[in-house]
Structure formats: C-alpha cells, structure tokens
Amino acid sequence: MWTDELFHVKKPIIALLHLRALPGDPLYEKDATMGEVIEKAARELQALQEGGVDGILIANEFSLPYEKKVSYVTVAAMGRIVGELKKEIKVPFGVNIVSNPLATIDLAAAVEADFVRSTFTGAYIGENGITDTNIPEVLRRKKALGLDKMKLLYKVNPESDVYLAERSLEKITKSMIFHCFPDGLCVSGSSAGQETDSSLVRRVKAVSGFVPVFCNTVCTKENVVEKLIEFDCAFVVTAFKKDGKFENYVEKQRVMEFMDVVKAYRCTMKEGV
Numbered sequence: 001m002w003t004d005e006l007f008h009v010k011k012p013i014i015a016l017l018h019l020r021a022l023p024g025d026p027l028y029e030k031d032a033t034m035g036e037v038i039e040k041a042a043r044e045l046q047a048l049q050e051g052g053v054d055g056i057l058i059a060n061e062f063s064l065p066y067e068k069k070v071s072y073v074t075v076a077a078m079g080r081i082v083g084e085l086k087k088e089i090k091v092p093f094g095v096n097i098v099s100n101p102l103a104t105i106d107l108a109a110a111v112e113a114d115f116v117r118s119t120f121t122g123a124y125i126g127e128n129g130i131t132d133t134n135i136p137e138v139l140r141r142k143k144a145l146g147l148d149k150m151k152l153l154y155k156v157n158p159e160s161d162v163y164l165a166e167r168s169l170e171k172i173t174k175s176m177i178f179h180c181f182p183d184g185l186c187v188s189g190s191s192a193g194q195e196t197d198s199s200l201v202r203r204v205k206a207v208s209g210f211v212p213v214f215c216n217t218v219c220t221k222e223n224v225v226e227k228l229i230e231f232d233c234a235f236v237v238t239a240f241k242k243d244g245k246f247e248n249y250v251e252k253q254r255v256m257e258f259m260d261v262v263k264a265y266r267c268t269m270k271e272g273v
Helices: 002-007 034-051 072-088 101-111 135-144 169-180 198-208 224-230 252-271
Strands: 013-018 055-059 093-096 115-118 123-126 129-132 151-155 184-187 213-215 233-236
Touching: 013 034, 013 252, 034 055, 034 072, 034 252, 055 072, 055 115, 072 093, 072 101, 093 101, 101 115, 101 135, 135 169, 169 184, 169 198, 184 198, 198 213, 198 224, 224 233, 224 252
Parallel strands: 013 055, 013 233, 055 093, 093 115, 115 151, 151 184, 184 213, 213 233
Antiparallel strands: 123 129
C-alpha cells in the first residue's frame, strides 16, 4: 500500500492538528491575534511529533459553523499558519479546509502537502442545509496544479449530515472508486463524535480492493488495537487531548501512551501473532 511508503510504517496513525478559531470565525475572540493561533498550533505540533505520531493533518476545526464557500481570510490564515509551521514538521502532513474540497486542493498546492482529506463526493443535508460536491472540478484542479503525487482521502459517509442518495454503502463505495479515483477511503461513525461501527468497515472493505480504508472517528487508546485490526490507518485527535475532550489541547503524555499501544500491536504483526 502507498501508505506504507509515505509514512514508513504499517497501520499509520495520523494526528489531527485542530487550529483554533481564525480571523472572521464566530469563535475568534475580539483581542485574539494570529500570532497566538500560530503559537498554540506550534505547541500542539511539538506534542504530537514528540509523542510519536506518523503523520499530521492540519484542519480549521474551530471555524464553526463551517462555511459552504470558505472566506478568503480563512484560506489566507491557514496558508500563513502552515507556512510558519512547515519548517518544524518532520512527518508527512496534509491539510483540510473543512467542507471546502476545492479550497483544500488550492491550499495543499501552496504549502506542498502530501495528502488532503475532505468530503469530495455526494450530496448531503444537515444544519447548513444541502451540500452538493463537485468532484469533476476538484480532480481537474488537482491535475492543473500538477499535484499528481498528492493523495486524496475521501469521506465515504458524512460524520453528522445525511447522505441524500438512496444507495447502499457498498454501491456508494464501488461507484466512488470507479468514477472518482480516491487514494483512501475514510469511514466515520453515524454522527460526529460517534465510534465507527465495525459493520460499516467490513462493508466498505469488502468492495474497496487495494484502496486503503481509514478509521475517521473516535479512535482511543482502549479501542485502537481493535480498530487497527479492521482498518489500514487511523485518524486520531480527541484521544490526544486533555481529559479526552474536543475543546482541550493536546498533551504529549497522552500521545505517547496511545502510541505505545500502537507500537506494541505492530510488534505482534511482525511476529505473526
């Protein structure tokens, strides 16, 4: 799998680096500065890397509620942040402007990201109304920008919205692979913050062929071995944060303890246990 080559390990753990609210976001405090956002992101980056994660995905997770068409200031802010962090990034990294696939591709080109993750396909309904994607435009932009080596990780099912298509998960996955060329498939829980159902994984894996499948939500120290048995890779974030809460900051000790469990499992893989 290409994941083995990029991350130099089997069953890689990709940590999310959640950027705090950016200029223009409702949660961006009146007296906040970009310097503070960058400083906080740099501290979390250090904790994640020293804790031993295999990759980093930088996302504007606190830009709530997420825009259907992202503001220019958000893209500019993320470009500045990633640009300043990049000299300290020692593992493969990706970017994600939440709910904005095309802007994610543009940002990735500017910062030379190794991969991106987004909701690239399908139509959904949720708190923001109806969201309709445009994968033909995304793939053509990727081609025009010469991003042939960059990997695209597609969300197979939305975390909190409802898929409008009345098709089975198997049919969605097979169609996505045939028509839209994903490099990886991300399987989420039925809603934000919900653990990914094992039955969903098996259904996707049954038709995914050689495309790696990622655990996209709620991977913890307690369930990570179970998840890695089922999945090829995993995204992790809340488990790394103080008290395991979304709004808190990453703690190096929690990262190390989590990765110790992962490394022990990898040893059993090598031994054929």
